Amino acid sequence: MDIFTIIFWIIAIILLVLSIIKDKDKTKKAFKKSKNSLAFMGPSILSIVFLIGLILTFLPPETISTYFGENSSITATVTSAAIGSITLIPAFVAFPLVASFIELGATIVPGAAFLTTLTMVGVITYPLEKDKFGHKFAITRNVLSFIFAILIALVMGGILG
Amino acid sequence: MKLFKKNKLLLLVLITYLLLVILDIEKAYSSFNNSLYYLKEMLIVMPVVIIFTILISAWIPQKTIIKSLGNNSGIKGNLIAILIGMLSTGPIYAAFPIAGIIKQKGGSTQNVVIILSAWAVIKVPMLINEVKFLGFDFMITRWILTIIAIIIMAKLTEFLVDKKEIKERTLET
Numbered sequence: 001m002d003i004f005t006i007i008f009w010i011i012a013i014i015l016l017v018l019s020i021i022k023d024k025d026k027t028k029k030a031f032k033k034s035k036n037s038l039a040f041m042g043p044s045i046l047s048i049v050f051l052i053g054l055i056l057t058f059l060p061p062e063t064i065s066t067y068f069g070e071n072s073s074i075t076a077t078v079t080s081a082a083i084g085s086i087t088l089i090p091a092f093v094a095f096p097l098v099a100s101f102i103e104l105g106a107t108i109v110p111g112a113a114f115l116t117t118l119t120m121v122g123v124i125t126y127p128l129e130k131d132k133f134g135h136k137f138a139i140t141r142n143v144l145s146f147i148f149a150i151l152i153a154l155v156m157g158g159i160l161g
Numbered sequence: 162m163k164l165f166k167k168n169k170l171l172l173l174v175l176i177t178y179l180l181l182v183i184l185d186i187e188k189a190y191s192s193f194n195n196s197l198y199y200l201k202e203m204l205i206v207m208p209v210v211i212i213f214t215i216l217i218s219a220w221i222p223q224k225t226i227i228k229s230l231g232n233n234s235g236i237k238g239n240l241i242a243i244l245i246g247m248l249s250t251g252p253i254y255a256a257f258p259i260a261g262i263i264k265q266k267g268g269s270t271q272n273v274v275i276i277l278s279a280w281a282v283i284k285v286p287m288l289i290n291e292v293k294f295l296g297f298d299f300m301i302t303r304w305i306l307t308i309i310a311i312i313i314m315a316k317l318t319e320f321l322v323d324k325k326e327i328k329e330r331t332l333e334t
Contacts, residue, residue, distance in 0.1 A: 001205055002250075002286060004250045004285065004286040005205055005206065005209070005250050005251075008209045008250055009209055012208075012209045012212040012213060012216075013212070015212070015216055016212050016215070016216065019215075019216055019219060019220065023219075026219050026220075027215065027219055029219070030215045030216075030218040030219035031215050033215075033218055034211060034214045034215050034218060034258070034262075037214075037258060037261070038211060038258075041254075041257070041258065043168045043170075043171045044170060044171070045203055045207070045254060046171060046203075047168075047170040047171040047173075047174045048199075048254060049196050049199040049200050049203055050174045050175075050178065050192075050193075050196045051170075051174050052195065052196060052199050053192040053193060053194070053195035053196030053197075053199070054174070054177060054178075054181075054192045054195075054196075056192070056195040057188050057191045057192040057195060058188075088199070088252060090198070090202070091286075091287045091290045091291070092290055095290050095291055095293070095294035095295060096294050098294075098295065099294040099295050102295070108299070112299075112303060115282075115303070116282055116303075116307065119252070119253060119281040119282050119287075120253070120278055120281040120282045122253055122254070125252075125253060125254045125257075127170055128254055128257060129254075129257060132257050132258075132260075132261045133257075133260075133261070133264070133273070134322075136321075136322045137270070137318065137322045140317075140318045140321050140322055141274055141277065141278075141314070141318050144314045144317055144318060145278065145314065148310040148311075148313070148314055151310065152303065152306045152307060152310055155306055156299075156302055156303060156306060159302055160298060160299065160302060
């Protein structure tokens with residue numbers, strides 16, 4: 001557990017205890033309300049977790065990284081962004097991966113596009129997002145995120161060279 | 162049938178694993194192993210997220226949310242949304258319950274998009290990692306560009322999405 005998660009745990013527990021002390025019924029009522037949404041989300045999150053495992057087996061991070069290395073054309077950038085959209089790799093794996101390829105001489109554009117879509121565009125979290133916020137919202141947000149991820153990467157390439 | 166419909170994806174994943182066990186046990190094993198990291202992450206992050214959802218639901222009045230993150234909250238609302246997203250931990254799906262309860266209590270669509278996006282790409286723990294591997298210039302450039310992009314995206318999404326659809330959905334869940 002990283003320091004941030006530990007801090008959040010401590011804050012959450014303190015606040016929850018205070019909440020129970022101050023008004024037990026109110027806390028209980030709120031708990032019941034979120035229990036429903038949790039029961040609803042649970043199976044979806046579990047599917048996502050095991051789906052990521054499958055995707056990483058057939059599309060391991062090392063394979064993904066060859067796309068940053070090959071060239072820095074727009075095709076490589078879009079491909080990297082697309083792969084980033086369907087995978088969910090923790091940042092501590094993704095950052096060194098992108099860094100190693102920049103060190104080897106690749107431009108930062110495909111790597112930067114990959115980093116943004118990796119977390120912001122979620123093809124596998126789409127069902128969950130759709131249930132919570134509706135089809136239109138989920139599709140619009142994901143499509144716009146994909147486009148902006150590429151724009152951000154291109155501008156970064158221009159600024160940092 | 163209802164149970165099947167509700168858990169379609171889970172069933173599909175389960176079937177894939179079963180098939181893989183038969184066809185290529187090595188790959189099935191490695192997939193399962195890969196998943197364990199994410200399972201751990203989920204078990205560590207989700208309880209905290211649920212506690213915060215409960216706390217917001219119980220203690221933050223609808224009026225406060227409407228005032229600070231609602232349709233008329235303006236740039237101040239956008240900034241609050243960025244802060245909520247940045248001071249977070251865990252993957253984007255962990256942001257769904259929090260953003261959901263904020264939406265339910267009157268947060269605007271654009272601020273919901275900002276919370277989700279900032280949570281996904283510019284949360285503080287991620288930025289620290291980024292500096293370590295890609296340097297300060299890379300991180301700060303991406304941070305500034307991403308914030309600009311997120312705000313434009315949020316306004317576009319709000320403009321494009323039929324607000325009625327979202328409202329109905331969040332009331333249901």
